[in-house]
Amino acid sequence: MAYENVQVKTPLVLRLLPLLSIVLFFGSWQMVVDWEIVPSTMLASPLQVFQLFIVKWTDVNPDGGLLSQHIWTSVQEAFIGYLLSLLVGIPLGLAMGWFVVVEGLARPFFEMIRPIPPIAWIPLTIFWFGIGLEGKVFIIFLGGIVPCVINSYVGVRMTNPTLIQMARTYGATDWQIFRQLCIPSALPMVFGALQIALALCWTCLVGAELLAADSGLGFLITMGRRLALPDMVVLGMIMVGLTGAVIGVIIDYFEKRLLAGIRR
Amino acid sequence: MSDIANEVRKQVREERSFTVGSVLKNRWFLHIVSVAVFFLIWDKVAIAKAFSSGLPRPYEVMQQLWLMMFDPLAGKTLFGHVWASTQRILIGFALASVIAVPLGLLMALNRYVNAVVKPIFDLLKPMPPIAWISIAILWFGIGETSKVFIIVLGTFVPCLLNAYNGVRLVEPELYDVVRMLGGNRRDEIIQVCFPAAFPAIFAGLQISLSIAWTCVLAAELVSARSGLGFIIILGMNLSRPAMIVGGMVIIAIVAWGMSQLVSGLERFVCPWKRQIDGR
Numbered sequence: 001m002a003y004e005n006v007q008v009k010t011p012l013v014l015r016l017l018p019l020l021s022i023v024l025f026f027g028s029w030q031m032v033v034d035w036e037i038v039p040s041t042m043l044a045s046p047l048q049v050f051q052l053f054i055v056k057w058t059d060v061n062p063d064g065g066l067l068s069q070h071i072w073t074s075v076q077e078a079f080i081g082y083l084l085s086l087l088v089g090i091p092l093g094l095a096m097g098w099f100v101v102v103e104g105l106a107r108p109f110f111e112m113i114r115p116i117p118p119i120a121w122i123p124l125t126i127f128w129f130g131i132g133l134e135g136k137v138f139i140i141f142l143g144g145i146v147p148c149v150i151n152s153y154v155g156v157r158m159t160n161p162t163l164i165q166m167a168r169t170y171g172a173t174d175w176q177i178f179r180q181l182c183i184p185s186a187l188p189m190v191f192g193a194l195q196i197a198l199a200l201c202w203t204c205l206v207g208a209e210l211l212a213a214d215s216g217l218g219f220l221i222t223m224g225r226r227l228a229l230p231d232m233v234v235l236g237m238i239m240v241g242l243t244g245a246v247i248g249v250i251i252d253y254f255e256k257r258l259l260a261g262i263r264r
Numbered sequence: 265m266s267d268i269a270n271e272v273r274k275q276v277r278e279e280r281s282f283t284v285g286s287v288l289k290n291r292w293f294l295h296i297v298s299v300a301v302f303f304l305i306w307d308k309v310a311i312a313k314a315f316s317s318g319l320p321r322p323y324e325v326m327q328q329l330w331l332m333m334f335d336p337l338a339g340k341t342l343f344g345h346v347w348a349s350t351q352r353i354l355i356g357f358a359l360a361s362v363i364a365v366p367l368g369l370l371m372a373l374n375r376y377v378n379a380v381v382k383p384i385f386d387l388l389k390p391m392p393p394i395a396w397i398s399i400a401i402l403w404f405g406i407g408e409t410s411k412v413f414i415i416v417l418g419t420f421v422p423c424l425l426n427a428y429n430g431v432r433l434v435e436p437e438l439y440d441v442v443r444m445l446g447g448n449r450r451d452e453i454i455q456v457c458f459p460a461a462f463p464a465i466f467a468g469l470q471i472s473l474s475i476a477w478t479c480v481l482a483a484e485l486v487s488a489r490s491g492l493g494f495i496i497i498l499g500m501n502l503s504r505p506a507m508i509v510g511g512m513v514i515i516a517i518v519a520w521g522m523s524q525l526v527s528g529l530e531r532f533v534c535p536w537k538r539q540i541d542g543r
Contacts, residue, residue: 017379025384042402104294109302115520116512117478119394120493122485123500123508127318203392207482210397218395225398233398241391248390 044231049238052231062227065215071243073216074205077133081140082201089148090190096149097156098178110149118143119207131212136205143204144197151193155186191255198251202244217243320506325513328506340490346518348490352408353476356415360472364420365465368427373453385424393418394482406487411480418479419472426468430461466530473526477519
């Protein structure tokens with residue numbers, strides 16, 4: 001069917017409204033603090049937060065770490081936990097999708113672990129590992145492994161049965177079908193898990209750092225609350241959001257590159 | 265051999281001989297073996313004190329749970345604590361879904377609402393709800409309000425996103441059908457948009473529920489006088505691992521039950537949704 005590609009110009013109002021809404025958001029935030037509608041012990045204005053942001057790159061007070069150190073600690077923990085969950089979760093999920101024995105053995109175990117939010121593991125991990133790196137990596141690992149397993153499992157299960165039957169007809173072994181058919185067809189689902197796992201890992205990281213840490217972005221937030229410095233709390237929150245978003249963009253880039261040859 | 269390739273088999277009932285091999289490859293047999301091995305290893309590891317008494321035996325956990333059911337802990341029995349957490353989740357969950365789902369639908373249906381709300385939403389979205397705990401405590405103190413606030417924030421995002429995407433991803437052919445049958449914009453929205461977005465909305469609710477559990481636990485771990493998170497953190501402070509693991513077991517059971525409830529509701533409200541096998 002020959003449709004002309006019609007270029008619809010978005011009206012000026014629709015292009016201005018998002019900008020206006022952002023400006024209004026920050027404007028009202030600044031006003032609320034400046035006019036003391038909300039006491040200054042409860043909320044810092046955007047300008048104060050920005051000032052602290054500049055200062056924290058060079059000043060270790062009052063929480064004993066530069067902003068860059070906090071970011072590095074958090075990113076390091078998140079990265080190790082994330083990588084571990086990918087390395088364990090994806091092969092496990094793929095194998096669970098195809099091999100009955102693996103599924104039979106791993107599934108009940110997995111179903112028992114799954115409903116427990118990773119945050120609930122924090123007290124137990126403090127018992128086991130103390131408040132060091134290992135405990136937090138363990139929490140993040142638990143958070144990330146669930147979507148990895150589920151998505152790779154579902155990915156394999158959704159393999160087109162016709163293809164499998166065809167491969168069988170040509171005499172392929174189970175292992176060949178798994179390696180050459182199921183894994184490639186599961187890949188888009190597996191890559192979908194990368195983003196979900198990342199978001200969960202990042203949430204778990206903040207939770208773990210709120211309770212047990214001596215540096216990191218979650219620790220920055222906690223210290224801000226303990227010292228009643230709202231600007232530090234807000235700075236910590238913004239840095240958590242920003243760092244998470246940046247990592248998300250990077251993962252997205254790799255996902256697009258890796259999936260370039262595969263039809264969705 | 266996997267059964268995804270052999271749908272035909274479901275119809276052709278094959279008389280299979282009862283051999284050792286077929287028993288060993290039976291799914292249920294393997295499930296039982298797996299659970300048994302899990303508890304056995306757990307028990308052995310606990311007795312061997314591999315985690316320096318940081319891991320209780322399964323039996324001790326059962327004992328502790330039995331004890332907590334009748335002995336009040338900080339003024340509440342186990343059921344009281346379960347109800348405290350559940351209540352927070354229900355209030356937060358209800359508030360968030362009542363605001364977020366209509367807002368998401370509205371954003372998808374009206375460009376102007378979308379242009380105003382979307383940028384602010386995108387700005388706040390990447391912040392994990394748990395990061396809000398500290399500021400919620402500064403604002404509302406350590407009472408119920410701050411916990412409900414966290415849950416609302418956490419559940420808001422998936423509810424809104426899924427309602428939004430649910431409407432946006434409705435197949436255009438369905439609109440064409442309604443228009444061809446002489447429907448106006450209102451019919452389009454009520455007859456097509458809403459029913460077609462239901463499965464996505466329910467998926468959002470399901471995600472929200474698991475996030476709500478994460479949020480309520482995090483909030484209770486940071487500061488609380490009741491709830492399941494409180495039991496866990498109390499177990500940590502009193503160095504009683506049996507209490508921690510007992511709390512985790514209860515959390516798993518309650519969270520699982522609630523998610524079953526939502527999927528039951530989903531099957532009831534939109535029976536036309538296709539199920540992916542094995543989910």
